[in-house]
Amino acid sequence: MKIALIQINPLIGSFSANCGKIIQSATKARESGCELVIFPEMAVSGYPPQDLLERHSFIEDHDLALDRLIKKISGIGVMVGAFTRNKGATGKQLHNSCILFEDGKILAITHKQLLPSYDVFDEARYFEPGTPGTSNINYRGLKITMTICEDIWNDKDHPGHRIYTTDPISEAINLSDDKIDLIVNLAASPFRLGKAELKNRIFSTISRKYRIPLLYVNQVGGQDSLLFDGGCLAFNSYGELVSTTNRFREEMVLVDSEKLRKPAKKALNPEKKDELPDLFDALVMGTRDYVRKCGFNKCVIGLSGGVDSALVAAIACAALDRENVLGVSMPSPYSSEESIEDARELAANLKIELKVIPITYVFQAQLKTLKSIMGELDHTVTEQNLQARIRGSILMAISNRFGSMLLSTGNKSEMAVGYCTLYGDMSGGLAVIADVPKLMVYSLARYLNRDAIIIPSRTIEKPPSAELAPEQTDQDDLPPYEILDPILSAWLEEDRSVAEIIKMGYDPDIVKDVVRRIKTSEYKRKQAPPGLKVTSKAFGYGRRYPSAENYREWA
Numbered sequence: 001m002k003i004a005l006i007q008i009n010p011l012i013g014s015f016s017a018n019c020g021k022i023i024q025s026a027t028k029a030r031e032s033g034c035e036l037v038i039f040p041e042m043a044v045s046g047y048p049p050q051d052l053l054e055r056h057s058f059i060e061d062h063d064l065a066l067d068r069l070i071k072k073i074s075g076i077g078v079m080v081g082a083f084t085r086n087k088g089a090t091g092k093q094l095h096n097s098c099i100l101f102e103d104g105k106i107l108a109i110t111h112k113q114l115l116p117s118y119d120v121f122d123e124a125r126y127f128e129p130g131t132p133g134t135s136n137i138n139y140r141g142l143k144i145t146m147t148i149c150e151d152i153w154n155d156k157d158h159p160g161h162r163i164y165t166t167d168p169i170s171e172a173i174n175l176s177d178d179k180i181d182l183i184v185n186l187a188a189s190p191f192r193l194g195k196a197e198l199k200n201r202i203f204s205t206i207s208r209k210y211r212i213p214l215l216y217v218n219q220v221g222g223q224d225s226l227l228f229d230g231g232c233l234a235f236n237s238y239g240e241l242v243s244t245t246n247r248f249r250e251e252m253v254l255v256d257s258e259k260l261r262k263p264a265k266k267a268l269n270p271e272k273k274d275e276l277p278d279l280f281d282a283l284v285m286g287t288r289d290y291v292r293k294c295g296f297n298k299c300v301i302g303l304s305g306g307v308d309s310a311l312v313a314a315i316a317c318a319a320l321d322r323e324n325v326l327g328v329s330m331p332s333p334y335s336s337e338e339s340i341e342d343a344r345e346l347a348a349n350l351k352i353e354l355k356v357i358p359i360t361y362v363f364q365a366q367l368k369t370l371k372s373i374m375g376e377l378d379h380t381v382t383e384q385n386l387q388a389r390i391r392g393s394i395l396m397a398i399s400n401r402f403g404s405m406l407l408s409t410g411n412k413s414e415m416a417v418g419y420c421t422l423y424g425d426m427s428g429g430l431a432v433i434a435d436v437p438k439l440m441v442y443s444l445a446r447y448l449n450r451d452a453i454i455i456p457s458r459t460i461e462k463p464p465s466a467e468l469a470p471e472q473t474d475q476d477d478l479p480p481y482e483i484l485d486p487i488l489s490a491w492l493e494e495d496r497s498v499a500e501i502i503k504m505g506y507d508p509d510i511v512k513d514v515v516r517r518i519k520t521s522e523y524k525r526k527q528a529p530p531g532l533k534v535t536s537k538a539f540g541y542g543r544r545y546p547s548a549e550n551y552r553e554w555a
Helices: 015-030 050-054 057-073 168-175 197-209 276-293 306-322 337-350 361-376 381-402 412-415 438-448 457-461 481-493 497-504 508-520
Strands: 002-007 034-040 077-085 096-102 106-112 134-141 142-148 181-186 214-218 222-223 225-231 233-236 239-245 251-256 299-300 325-329 353-356 404-408
Touching: 002 015, 002 214, 015 034, 015 057, 015 077, 050 057, 057 077, 077 106, 077 181, 096 142, 106 134, 106 142, 142 168, 168 197, 181 197, 197 214, 197 233, 197 337, 197 361, 222 276, 225 276, 233 361, 239 251, 276 306, 276 438, 299 306, 299 381, 306 325, 306 337, 306 438, 306 457, 325 337, 325 381, 337 353, 337 457, 361 381, 381 404, 412 438, 412 481, 412 508, 438 481, 481 497, 481 508, 497 508
Parallel strands: 002 034, 034 077, 142 181, 181 214, 299 325, 299 404, 325 353
Antiparallel strands: 002 251, 077 096, 096 106, 134 142, 214 233, 222 225, 233 239
């Protein structure tokens, strides 16, 4: 049987547009000779709809769209993710479901059994889990195990702690009277660094262990903080990767179920590769989708002459085209001529418009206004924050006037320790690199310059500085990023204790100070714009820490 795997980029709640993509893609698959087409998890509504699932009108409109969709496609079987109503007397009112239909008739429905409620997931809040052993269906002579995303991640041979007691794949195979011909997994699995390699390893192990081909179909596109990379995968019964789609864009790949039962003549190599291209593509996709899905077409960025704003500007140009990107340089009394020159050079390299708006007059006026209550503010944090907030106010005014989304430029290292100003450089609609540590920012900048200079060399090489005081550098107040970033990764992403990090060889006082800063800056991050998630643990959506707390593990 010829089968099409299709990754689409839905917009949450845009039922007509989402179904239009499904219909168009299914028609293309049918015309290509396919008998079955498979779409991602919750493709009708888009994932994750969050508390929209608690609105009766949203559920009713979804049901109408799904009913119309089923009636509009003919001549091909369609497997699609949607939510369905729980017909039981108890439990949550909805299931996260996979529906198989053909020629206007529903042939089978199975419900997601494992409902994640960790990190960015909260599916147990909305859905009732499916019943074990109900995921096997017959279609045109094929015995198929239909699963949804998390259902495939609890294999007992996968190393690490298992958070569920059941394994839907194992149970489906053991409960089947006949041999399973195909495992299908519909997913809306967010991107993060290192995850592609992990998926390949898990899915290859499952298909090889059970000697059953496995097809994986994933959502693509940005949705708020979450980035979905697509990357449909087809493994044969020997655990070899034989087909895949390109990631970070809508695409279709065709597979033959008969060929999946045989060894591959030439299997694809899923070995780990340089992740910088994927990271850049993910940030570009996430920026494009967030800006456009929120109803904007243009963006504005404050260009300081530093590497962070330069990287964000380059991402924005790739996402929205250069004519839709405005750079604004706002020199203060402490801005160096070199930084202003670097901002100009960057704008010229990117071919974007640059406006220069000095803030010295406004800054001096504010100092004069505050002198009666605060006295002289020479080089204090208050004086530094005034400059950042003046810039934020100017950028937001431009955003309001011209309908451009302001992109903030702070990186993860700064956000972690609070090296940022509320209502200043934290202003904006999207924090593009808020989950990208500083050292990785430099790596991305060098990656962008691999063929030609885009980000000025001096921008990358000079000591990082906010330039809010004379001869200021980041390392006046922070440990070197070569020390800070590994500490942050160990604490935030690996959940290591202070004692464990100190045993890794880091100075105890530095470790304690960094952790203290992380904790005391929680209130700031709760007021920050959403940031694109690219690591295993990002700030914002998925991280739930109190702002008012007093736990000190080293006390």
